[in-house]
Amino acid sequence: MNDLENQRVVVFGGLSGIGRAVADAFRQAHARVFVADLAATADEPDSAQVDISDYESVKTVVSHIAEKWGGIDHVICAAAKGSGKFGFPFWNLDPADWQSVLEVSLVGSVNVAHACQPWLCEGESEGRTVLFFTSVAGQIGSQTDPPYSAAKAGIVNFTQCAAKDFAPYGIRVNALSPGMVKTDLNESVWATSQANIPPENRETYAEWAEKKIKTIAPLGRWQEPEEFGAMAVYLASRKARNITGQTINIDGGQVMHS
Template identity: 50%
Template sequence: MDLGLSSSIAVIIGGSSGIGLACARQFLAEHAQVAIWDIQPPASDINALYLPVDITSLADLQTALETTATQLGPIQHVVNAAAVGSGKFGSPFTSLTPRDWHRVLEVNIQGMTNVAHALTPHILHQSTGTFTFIASVAGQIGSPTDPPYSASKAANINFAKVMAKDLAAHNIRVNTVCPGMVKTPLNQAVWRSWNERQPPDQQLEYDDWAQQKIAALVPLNRWQSADDIAHMVVFLASEKAAQITGQTINVDGGYVI
């Protein structure tokens, strides 16, 4: 299926690793031009403009916008996959302190807010475009694994709906895509923080921990790949999804039913 993205320019924020990197590759496969904005360079070779950006800095985002527009042209599609967890196992929530929430909320909520404020005037100027935010099933079920992460993802889902309502009159669509379980550095960090808290005889290798979790929680009983998520993201950016805005789309093997 030709998604009709070949003359478009997409910015993938958090596009240097995992799901964001897969999104960048999928846009390239659709012959779009791609800029990756991330705090670290891409994990592997990719034909994209890389710019160092920390989404907690509005100034970084504004500079990257100017550079991208100058070097590639006007941006139509924005994907935000940048996020962090607390790095600690948060069950029960009292095992964290309120200070453990600061960085997670700063990156995941304030970062999304900065992305929205930095890029909306530019996209509005073109009278068409899309924002796709990668949230999580954790933002829908009150996942106890990492409460600040979970709460931040709920905020992403909520604010994306606000954006969708405000921008619909300008033909700008805004959606969130929620992965379930994808093998990435972020997911591995969740396992590591869980494993560190277990007594030695109950510790598990990453794949065993994941397989147990998937068998217990995922009806289709399998991981999602980064490409599974990226396929949904490029579809949402395309005109094939012209009627879809303000939606929370789970690509999760049925985790949230």
């Protein structure tokens, strides 16, 4: 038996991309997994439709699953969105483009933390965990989508605040920071980057991706969703009992802190 067997895990944004791989990794560790996602339909087992920017809906979903299970042990928030526009220079965007990005990609994780806090702190809280998702974009002032970068920088900071507040309860909080992973979200970055380029000079997603990863990552290769699943399971396990408040880059070396 591993120490995640029968643990109660909620993954926000767990229906596709990296979040899906994280949910699968917990299932493989024999945890109980519930997915809350904007795209969830009634056909999906153990899931509910929720928009993380809507605090009341997040609270309703969290209460539903926590009451059913009698608590929650691990919470992951992988859901995020970009502006859908190419934000370099930043005045390509309007200030109005920032609001919905911050509401989902920053305040959404805050909503999840608030909704789960009473359940996480209740009873035998030692060993419980929270995992957020930030991005290399939040650590290097990426020019592609400034509201997205700012939201992700906010996640790094909130991870540290929440880690300090939860520490007396034995609850750990960390963030994972992907570099480049081939998901819908990543493909949308390529799509917006091509919008202002004359059609004859546009690149396919494969051409753009191949060139970009070799330019920005010392290891020159893409990360796979499963790598985040493996790290998420490790961080939730007892082996990681001294890791909290950290942003862990899985990015082929794009960001290196001295």
